[in-house]
Amino acid sequence: MEAARPKVKELLEQMQSDPEARALVETFLLSQMVEEESQREEQELAALQRERQKREALEEGLEQMVAAQQELESKNRRLRAQVGESELAHRQVREQVKPAEAVVVTRREPTHQEIYNKIREVVGLGGPEEFYSDFEEEETPSREAEGRPARENEP
Secondary structure: OOOHHHHHHHHHHHHHHOHHHHHHHHHHHHHHHHHHHHHHHHHHHHHHHHHHHHHHHHHHHHHHHHHHHHHHHHHHHHHHHHHHHHHHHHHHHHHHHHHHHHHHHHOOOOOHHHHHHHHHHHHOOOOOHHHOOHHHHHHOOOOHHHOOOOOOOOO
């Protein structure tokens, strides 16, 4: 760069003495200045366009988010209404089930002896002692006390 300075000075001195050269250099410098200004304006315009595109994209995204939020709020209201209806139906079913639960709780399971007696009634067993159950023997301490003969394997 320093080596070019003396040459530039020499050309400037020659230019000042020649009016055509001076006009040519002046036109060249004006052209350069206008081109630089134009490039700067184009860069600023491009930057503004990019910013506008970003803003438009953000606005569009915001609109989509607002629409989605409204849709979700609407869906949330519908679901809350459905939950309320379900809870009401559930309460009604529970109220209907409570009396049935009371019936189930009060029901008593039959004893082994009651089951055995029911089977004897259905099958028609009523007689011989060999058909008595071991459970019945535990309930009656002595068969002879009732007037029945003892079994062979009884102690």
